[in-house]
Amino acid sequence: MNTAILFAVITLSIIGVLSAIILYFIAQKFKVIEDPRIDLVAELLPGANCGGCGFAGCRNFAENIVKNESLENMFCPVGGNDLLKQIGPVIGQVAEEKEPTIAVLRCNGSFANAPSKTQYDGVKSCYFINTLYPGDNACPFSCLGAGDCVVSCQFDAIYIDETTGLPVIIEEKCVSCGACVKACPRAIIELRKKGKKSRRIYVSCVNKEKGAISRKNCAVSCIGCGKCVKECKFEAITLENNLAYIDFNKCTLCRKCVAVCPQNSIHELNFPERKASQPASGVVEEN
């Protein structure tokens, strides 16, 4: 009995030692010499691998920063400016400040505003529905509400509101990685400047059809009337293909355009309530 145990112990030990030696040589042969700074940078990164920086994961982002020894055009939307300030010293560069952005849904075609004219029965994928037909509200630009953006969001920052059928972006959770922008087959979600005190003004519509047609499908579509363009003194609003667009770099958040929009399709977010003398015509979103 004792010899059996002894035998087993000795055999196993020999195998262990042999394997260790083999492993050592293999490790030597396939050793990859890596810049130690990559690890330093990678440790600073959030590790969410969301792809918001445009690289294949956090590690790849770190590798590229170290390789180029530059922070130009490198931005991690999750960590933001604070993170880049920390990375800067590691490679001896100073990061440029970048204004934080946030995902914004530019469609308000809720069940109430754009009533359903058909009923979809099939796989829940905006991508697929988009290839099939314009959507239940018949607007070929509107949100399809099947939640591709919800699936794409790694930060649980989007959910579909059951009563409106539209996705809602949770401001506190959104890190502006842009995954939903890529996931949306209709390019409805846009990354816009977060703005002072999170205040934002944007046209909540991407419909390029003529006003008469888009209005048939949706009560709050942009009809391209151009009133907001005339109202804006900062040339922040442009009108193209029957659709107004507010340039967030030029917008001063004066809110005048919101008041003149006949379709209530310009939205203001996180503003204090207007005084009674200045009635608001814009729909203030909950939040």
Add this chain to the structure above:
Amino acid sequence: MKTFKLGGVHPKENKLSSNQKIKEIGLPKTATISLTQCLGASPEPVVVKGDKVKVGQLIAKGNAFISANIHTSVSGTVTKVDDAVDASGFRRKSIVIDVEGDEWLETIDRSTIINNNIVASKDEIIAKIKEAGIVGMGGATFPTHVKLMVPQGKKAQSLIINGVECEPYLTSDHRVMLERGEEMMIGVRILMKALEVESAYIGIENNKKDAIDYLSKLSEKSLGIHIVPLKVKYPQGGEKQLIKAAVNREVPSGKLPIEVGCVVQNVGTALAVYEAVQKNKPLIDRVVTVTGTSVKNPCNLLARIGTPISMLLEEAGGVPEDTKKVINGGPMMGKALNTLEVNVVKGMSGLVIMPESESKRPSTANCIRCAKCTFVCPMGLAPYQISLMTESGNAALAEDERVMDCMECGSCSYTCPSARPLLDNIRVAKNKVGLIIRSRAK
């Protein structure tokens, strides 16, 4: 009896209108002619608002290589050249014509005398077909003249005529074969001349015995045309399946039928070719089957392109109360319409109306890996696997599963006992893989 080997299903045939004679319906008040009626590039309009047009006049010219002309099917005044909802559900460029009378171009021979004498040469035939704007009438709407121009280095050996009509419900091809068989056979001979082939095979499924008998009798007179009765199996009307069934050749993956010396044309196309070449009549009307289990009078209607489908539905006894789905095409491959305010297009082979009980998809359950989808796939794919890849967000992997071979026949979704949306998922994968392939080519 011949058929293709791999896969296939047997959906309930429901050919309710197979005994209904083709009936010509009246002129609409306004015709809305979509400019997106063929695969490839849309033709450019050559008329403007206010123009007076006569039936058969060119209103849009296809300039691209893969594109087909469009002619007006009514006479009257052009009131609009603008976007309108077409059968795809999206707004597309269309020409709206207010109908005034029924004045035809003088060049069109409107007599019913059958012209048996083919005088046009090969090139003249192709030119005439191109001019007449003929597209594949089976539903794919690929421009016919492009199909007839055999690429350099390839040789067409046989023409295959698709009289299979494997889709349930639809009977328009069946009726064309029975009622316009003689003209269609001349069309086949014209196509043979255009392709310089000695033999043509007309594949007809065995559930259309009367058409097989009738055409067999007619084919005795014309040399080289063979009638091939085929066992009923869906999707026999698929080009590759039909070639396999009729002449037992297998088109390699990713290649066109001409690779094995075959060109496939639909019976409706053959008839249109006859009219274009012998009668100078461009493609301005087609036979549409209006059917469904709840429809009062399932029928086959000869309608001008651009006629509102509401007229066709009226002719069939109106839209029943409980209608929940109207399909453009057959129930296996057709598209559900999202509005009834659309108009007849060249590729509209039928309108199938479904009541609530038939329109709803059964509730889905877990995949039980029964492998039925792999058994019925006529292209030998593994639909469950591609579907899983899409569901897990790895649609790009499906390229190795040869997802691009899929012709979207729907046999997999049809046969799935768990009613999983296999084809929906495969389409997503196909789309994504297609994008990858195109971006790689750049």
Add this chain to the structure above:
Amino acid sequence: MANLLTISGSPHVSTNQSINKIMWGVVIALVPTMLVSFWYFGLGAIILTLTSVIACVLFEFLIQKYLLKQESTVTDGSAVITGILLALNVPSNLPIWMMIVGALVAIGVAKMTYGGLGKNPFNPALIGRVFLLMSFPVNMTSWPTTLAQRAILPDVITGPTALGIIKEGVAKGETVQQLMHNVPSYTDMFIGNMGGSLGEVSAIAIILGGLFMLFRKIISWHIPASFILTVFVFTGMLFYIDNTKFVDPVFHLLTGGLMLGAIFMATDMVTSPMTKSGMLLFGFGCGLLTVLIRVWGAYPEGVSFAILIMNALVPLINKGFKPKKFGEVVNNG
């Protein structure tokens, strides 16, 4: 807005087949086997089968409702099949509580932990059976004789199966020819008059069920045919080499759980390959392993283990055996 048009991708029609129809079809196919077991083993068999079925259904229902919190799918009949198959795999004098434990393992461990129907890599009933076999080897291998046998020999209540008799005998050095006197005749085996677990006794009843499933297109012939043929050919070769040590192939076909395994267990859709060529290989592997275990293994019977081992290989088989693709092998003569 009652009359909104429905939009969905094609196809707009679907087969009248459904999971429920398939599963209840299997249950119907199992009826003859169950009836035979009731006939030969009496009340014990009925109680065991009922216990097993009720336990399986109940466990699935409870787990789905309270643990997974998903919609209950017990009505699809798959739990009933597991229950019946599990009962058919145990001796008729098994204590009731063991049966319930087996059902818990089959449904709870082998099926629901993976996510329920369609996601289990192993056949749940077999996992339940093997669990019982390893945990309670004495109870699981004391095979009661049938009621008909007891009428002749009233004192013998339990005994080894035919396979066990041969295996032990050969190990002791006796020849097969001598041992054959101790086993039931082939006719008895065919109709089921022999000791064994509830379901593995009557070949004819199982074949009847198999034919029904073939007719209803619930199973294809590939797995049972290649399984049974492999066992037949392999044992035939052994028998030809030395007929004193090895029993003839017909014996192998009629004894043990071969028929039940080949027709009802190996053909389980969830745990078998997805292509016809893969199915043939799967059946071949099952057959080979069965014979290896029967002839040289520690247990007299090896069908359960053979199928479970092959279950584990199914993903690999699926990877290696893709369906034949159209236009891949071009042979245009």
